[in-house]
Amino acid sequence: DTGVSQNPRHKITKRGQNVTFRCDPISEHNRLYWYRQTLGQGPEFLTYFQNEAQLEKSRLLSDRFSAERPKGSFSTLEIQRTEQGDSAMYLCASSLRRIEGEAFFGQGTRLTVV
């Protein structure tokens, strides 16, 4: 296991289209986080899972965003009816629950909505 893997690395989509991103965490990690990051800003928390349970979702996340982690392994983040303001880097991280706050990040998926 070489770390957290995110696919695709880049995605260009037209406004109004739906997009889905995938994150494969480090295999023994039970926590998985999604973040959105825009240029010059820190990662903005979107949601997190412990195993397959989605335990927290940011109020900033509109109902166009949904995330799943069906078997407690990989996760998907879907954005419906994309808007230009959704253009950002989407980051996934995973961690072991017993090591509070120590997470390993993937390289991210850069979304451009045109």
Added chain:
Amino acid sequence: TQLLEQSPQFLSIQEGENLTVYCNSSSVFSSLQWYRQEPGEGPVLLVTVVTGGEVKKLKRLTFQFGDARKDSSLHITAAQPGDTGLYLCAGGDMRFGAGTRLTVKP
């Protein structure tokens, strides 16, 4: 949500200079992490501090956790161009500050 404020937002220095960046909050944290992020990549964990007053060293980087566990600092000695990047602090709840963007010029 425990908010973290980082300062300065931007810092540009010459190679060989020393610098300190700060991470502050009004909340108490059980732990605090520092990450470094390079363009186009995800953040990479540098250190976790847990105990109030704790000091950890990582080569030329010195991390300190405030006695009250509300703030932290990162000091870099003799900065090098390879230290260039976005330095982020995060609380134990995995919420991040906005970061300090450091540029070290050769």
